[in-house]
Amino acid sequence: MELKTLELQFLERGFAVVPGAISADELAACADAFDSLIAKAEDLGGRGLVRVRRSDRVGIEGRGWSWGCDHVFQPLLCDQRLLNLVGRPPFPELLELILGPRFRFCGGHGHWSPTNYDYYLHWHRDTRRERWWFGNTDPRCHVQLCLALREEGVVRLVPGSHLRDLVDSEAPLVTSHPHGAHPQEVTPVIPAGSALLLNTYTLHRAQCSRSTPRRALHFGFTRVGAATEPGRSGHPQPWLGNPAFFLAQSPFLRLAIQAQLSFEEANRGACTGAHLGHL
Numbered sequence: 001m002e003l004k005t006l007e008l009q010f011l012e013r014g015f016a017v018v019p020g021a022i023s024a025d026e027l028a029a030c031a032d033a034f035d036s037l038i039a040k041a042e043d044l045g046g047r048g049l050v051r052v053r054r055s056d057r058v059g060i061e062g063r064g065w066s067w068g069c070d071h072v073f074q075p076l077l078c079d080q081r082l083l084n085l086v087g088r089p090p091f092p093e094l095l096e097l098i099l100g101p102r103f104r105f106c107g108g109h110g111h112w113s114p115t116n117y118d119y120y121l122h123w124h125r126d127t128r129r130e131r132w133w134f135g136n137t138d139p140r141c142h143v144q145l146c147l148a149l150r151e152e153g154v155v156r157l158v159p160g161s162h163l164r165d166l167v168d169s170e171a172p173l174v175t176s177h178p179h180g181a182h183p184q185e186v187t188p189v190i191p192a193g194s195a196l197l198l199n200t201y202t203l204h205r206a207q208c209s210r211s212t213p214r215r216a217l218h219f220g221f222t223r224v225g226a227a228t229e230p231g232r233s234g235h236p237q238p239w240l241g242n243p244a245f246f247l248a249q250s251p252f253l254r255l256a257i258q259a260q261l262s263f264e265e266a267n268r269g270a271c272t273g274a275h276l277g278h279l
């Protein structure tokens, strides 16, 4: 598909599916890396050393309770093979088309199916809860590149909702019925090796079954000069500047990392690590 078409889809609908960026061989070569990421994240998460995430609908703890982990490229978790995937064509070019020449790498997160229960995540925008009502007229502020290492149909989206405020009939979804059906929702199927590009202002929720293994990486990019990653105070990632880590990255990612480090330096004190959308 033409990159220009993907760009327009992203701007108008608040999401787009980028087909077939990663080959089956490359995916197979990363399967072990992802499984070991899950094991490490659960172990370190249980000890409070990394931020693992768990479902709305579960109160139990123990092995298999998580559905994801934030900042999986920090030194305790990083596997360069997984990070390399974001540099594959057409991702750098497409990001530049949408965000312009200067954007920062504001996070890389892992998402997977829990082993002990089904995953449910409420309707939201990736902003503070009190701002979920409000859209954003700037569709070029942020791209969440959600790469599926296995085929998935997990994220439910309301097309076009990124640009507008919610309407009254949608109020229950952000209050009393967080997993309710939306009449316009769509659930794109993302084949293995393809990616969902998400404007995180697009009203969305997620759900997957424990019986359909999910393996996904979400990379966040924000245009330099745009508001911070929507509604989040930002998580400082000083390790991005570690020379061994930095020099292992492709030129595209180095530029985005440099922009992020400059942003963190300029906003020191404002970056608290809070991930307020889910509190």
Ligand SMILES: O=C(O)CCC(=O)C(=O)O
Binding pocket: 111, 121, 126, 146, 154, 155, 204, 205, 206, 207, 277
């Ligand atoms: O599981 C997903 O892909 C959605 C995650 C999400 O919406 C979030 O972390 O805010």
